[in-house]
Amino acid sequence: MKAFTYRAGQLACETVPLATIAAEVGSPCYVYSAGAMRAQLQAYQDAFAARPALFCYAVKANSNIAVIRTLAAAGAGADTVSGGEIERALAAGVPPQKIVFAGIAKSAEEIRFALGSGILQFNVESVPELLRISAVAQELGTTAPVALRINPDVDAATHSKISTGRKEDKFGIPYADAPALYGMAASLPGIEPVGLHLHIGSQITTIEPFAKAYRRGIDLFNEIRGAGIPLRRLDLGGGFGVRYRSETPIPAAAFAAMVLELVAGLDVQLVFEPGRAFVAEAGALVSSVIYRKESGGRRFLVLDAGMNVLIRPALYDAYHEVLPLAEPEADAHLEPMDVVGPICESSDIFGRDRYLPLLDSGDRVAFLSAGAYGAVMASDYNSRWSAAEVLVDGDRWAVIKPGRAPGAQFADEAIPPWLEAVRT
């Protein structure tokens, strides 16, 4: 399902024109299609119909509770990386037995909260973490269900800043150390080893790195079981790539066929943790043109959204397609323009030489594939209005987070008493 299409000359999310939404909630704003999110989840659920798997949505991609709830209502669990994300998942209605707690820096307080909530599993990345989880579980008179996150030493052939499965990356337990660590985990009083976990990176669009990592993971899984530790769950991570420009994502059916062949005959519960794949293409960022300006022989389109709202281009050299909300005529004259944000940083550029009609102040554009790692990474840098978030479902839509005015952003800042009396 395509979330954003032109209808009667206007770019719409499902059936709702983005111009209608922007006129009411203001600009910039994020708009998400619930239907597109459900369709993505459904595609994977269908592909794994022969062997039902649990899809724990990686909440960090877009942690708005309405987004989590949309996916949870369609059967998804949640993959979380902090106590705060567990709180969000619970608030959104995800059953605790469908929540996985990952991340390399779990504090004792977070572990206590997760154990108290009765989550499905802790994905563990180091010996000190294992010892701490065991100690907290003992203190609470319980045992923690644990999967060890194995680093399979596979290069996911993705952007270096989103690769996690090479041995030089900071994530996971070295493959060769795993058997000894499982032995140790099994001997700890507060730990029950229940599974094996791996996640090799993000935005992966070829099947080979997955197949290679999964093969290594399954070999190890069998070895650990052979050693008498009754593992029952294989968590194969996320990282499924999406379309930003000309990428071809792996079809869910092809992905499932690869996995199902590898796990044929293996009695194990399958878990996956996609984030981006469920939400990226379901979201767009709507922004308004402040000025069109020419300087140094270039033409700039200066927008009211910048790296404060969508940091991916500045952080990862990410590409986002930009479309005018008003559909250009078929014979419209297009000009190369540098599309930039309002932030006082040279890296605040969405794209160079984008061919667009001669848009002007007040005209609006949308950045596509902005549903993942967009709103969650926004900041108050430069004190501009923050972007509202809106969820569309068919012809219904609702604000799921209002934009915040600069005044609201500093409302909880305080002048210390010794400065109050100072004349300015």
Ligand SMILES: *Cc1c(COP(=O)(O)O)cnc(C)c1O
């Ligand atoms: C970020 C992350 C994911 C989700 O990655 P996507 O590329 O968004 O699918 C899954 N598992 C772990 C452990 C992660 O850190």
